[in-house]
Amino acid sequence: SQTIHQWPATLVQPVGSPLSLECTVEGTSNPNLYWYRQAAGRGLQLLFYSVGIGQISSEVPQNLSASRPQDRQFILSSKKLLLSDSGFYLCAWSVHSDQPQHFGDGTRLSIL
């Protein structure tokens, strides 16, 4: 069966520090991969998606970037974190457009 792993579960970082969040999927090949951010009391905002290795689409201009170095690995990064980067970050995968996306357990990021 397919599984998705996100880490770390929680992270506290100072303003201006770098960021690297990792997401890996097991049990499937060539998935579509997604990064979402959920700000407090708000819905989910799609940040990036990827349909293949090295293929990244950005949905909103921001201080973050994403990379997909391997088929089932998706990384969210920042060179310098801002206070506004705080939130709950969720990774998801899917294989077909009529199938649901499956979500990881998320990373709670707090910027001090």
Place this chain on the structure above:
Amino acid sequence: AQSVTQLGSHVSVSEGALVLLRCNYSSSVPPYLFWYVQYPNQGLQLLLKYTTGATLVKGINGFEAEFKKSETSFHLTKPSAHMSDAAEYFCAVSSAQGAQKLVFGQGTRLTINP
């Protein structure tokens, strides 16, 4: 472009009462519709989905939703609420095109009163 509106950011019902969470969507192409549930500090879990075929879809935990094209709605219902249903619920829409980008509603927080 697609969009989702969830009417009511907070819904409160008594245990055993009917649960009704409203979702209206906008889509220029035939939509795929999903309901997800999120418990505190967790990811999203799929409750049910509509892609094609039967417009009344049944999901996990006794939930069901009906796709009404004429009303552009996909409301979520459960006949009898249980305390464990307390969570945040998200409606989402996508299409068959491209990389299946989901557009989410703002969410509805469901509270169950004993």
